[in-house]
Amino acid sequence: MAEETSRPNDADEQAPAPEGPAQDDPRDQEVTRRKFLITSVGAMSGAMAAAVAVPAIFYVAGPVKEQGASEEWIRLGSASSVETGSKTLMKATVERRAGYLTTTEELSVFVSTDNGTDFLALSNICTHLGCRVRWVEEQDGFFCPCHNAVFGPDGSVLEGPPPRPLDRFETKVEDGQIFIRKL
């Protein structure tokens, strides 16, 4: 050790190879103590960084896989309150769990029926950027206030930027109550 430190401290200070291009210098191929130590320290540092970085990726991405809304049937209300041939806006509160917090959220759904037994439930969330659409009876369409999108009574896109029709829910009627579920 003492001998090591008393010497000029690095290989950089060695005289350049007297002749020939540097690549042919056999010392470049040689594993010197210095090269070995640099590589070892580098490898250990990399391993330690990875020991934190890899778990960190899973940790950061943790909540992504959490299921927000439940897959259960949600009760909207009485089936008799839906007027035939029109759109009725029905609301339900759903519980949403996000990490350590459970919040209630209001879900609004346009429900319609032609015969009183088969129901169509459409989400009021515009498929473009998530604004809330409203039903305009006189023009027979859903209008989005944000970018002037228009959806038909069946939810299909008539005008504007939305990439797909309004989302539909699966419906069922039990004891005169309408239930919906995510499709």
Next chain:
Amino acid sequence: MTTKLGDWLNDRSGWRTIYGTVFLRKIPKINWAYTLGSATLFAMVIQIVTGILLTLYYVPDPQLAYASVTYITNELPFGWLIRGLHHWGASAMVLLVVLHMIRVIVYGAYKYPREFTWITGVALLLLTFAFGFTGYLLPWDQRAYWATVVGTKIGEVTPVFGDTIRALMLGGEEISGLTLSRFFGAHVWVLPSVLLLLVGIHLYLVIRNGITSVPKRGE
């Protein structure tokens, strides 16, 4: 390829000079006790990385703090690891900083021309304690609460200004949400800013003045 990129960067930044100054210094014959400073620095880096990760989920709110800590520990993947590293890393850092200081005392490394390095080091020691004290409250459990009661009562013993000091620490007469948020702010913003500044000065001085050799008999 990497040498080419290194050369290109070096032409424009001179990083090789800086790298050489920092890592290729000439050092006297020393022993393992001289690694305690670097070990402390390493522990600090771990604390910074895991601390930043914890703030992604932790909330300094009296209603939610404990729930968010429980969520980190029990539900998030590797949350136990990140929090565990931060928890045990804090103790490791206090231990290492004290051992580092003992080494400096024993080898007389605080003497000319390193007095200012020593002064910044003492400030860093106190900062480390302040980190430990403010961080201890954040899980917002019984142990945290009562440790802060005791800790701030110690502050109250200060002559003349005792009551004011305790009230300033707590943000009022008693521990409340105000205490939690100011401890959080101190732990996450105030103390790290001062710490990084002082560590920068401390390391600059270490490089500038070089490190002491082990004193010989009769010195």
